[in-house]
Amino acid sequence: MKQIVKPIKDSWVLKSVQDTLLNDFETGRRNYTIFQVGKATLLRVSDVLRLKKSDVFDENGRVKRNAYIIDKKTKKHNVLYLRPVERDLEDYYDWLKKWQQEHPNQSVFFSEWLFPSFTRPNKHIDGRRYYMIMHTVGDKLHLNYLGTHTMRKTGAYMVYQQT
Template structure:
């Protein structure tokens, strides 16, 4: 598995959104959902319309089997509203073209995000980049690593810092600014 990074540049996030919106509404919504939530791709792909109708999203995380309640960001809710309008309550949000009411696979999601990243000049990007992007920008705005740790269900603040690339940013800045 390759190491992926968050998208640190807000302009690149907008470029990704624009690229995906032109190519596929589903893929655009997948990206927007990913960057506005703390969810792993394995949890995002299991979501159905009925899961996002309320203000909060209730789910059991696939990786940890922990029960999680998440407020759906108002911006994400506005984007979701027209997207889900034509779906039935039991329809998956991110449907595959193969079969009836089947979600896309993790591999398909990875290919979508990876291709969009490459088209926008980003490397070291994958589906986990969406979750990391949320965390990176959340931390940059709030500096609240303890809350972010809680949102991610991480075991320590150090794990969270390493996960979102903050430690790497600090080390890079220290080396860049080092002089005799």
């Protein structure tokens, strides 16, 4: 059975999804930031998860104005405008740093990946794992249309509504 993934069109539902991502998981700030970056940049989840810290942050930990990547699927060069998620990325950086101080035996903050796996920090979070996170959020909120592509579809829907 193929799952149907739809954009989140209702602002109240969007807020509920964001709140659940942020507050209902130990790694909530990471999960929330993945969603926000995907929604703002319209990237596929595979490209969001493959972002490195050096793509987004400068050597001082400040968010760069733009990120330059090559799409995994299409091999096209892509310029990401990061201003819409600058605050989310700054909050995420601070949270990750604090998390590292509270868990000194795990090297999550020192991973090259922007969204590291907390069980294997030398790798980024897996797409299947992020799907399970989104599925869990959908179960909690009784939404049967959430998936990894939801963030991209929601961002595209919001652009469509504005134009």
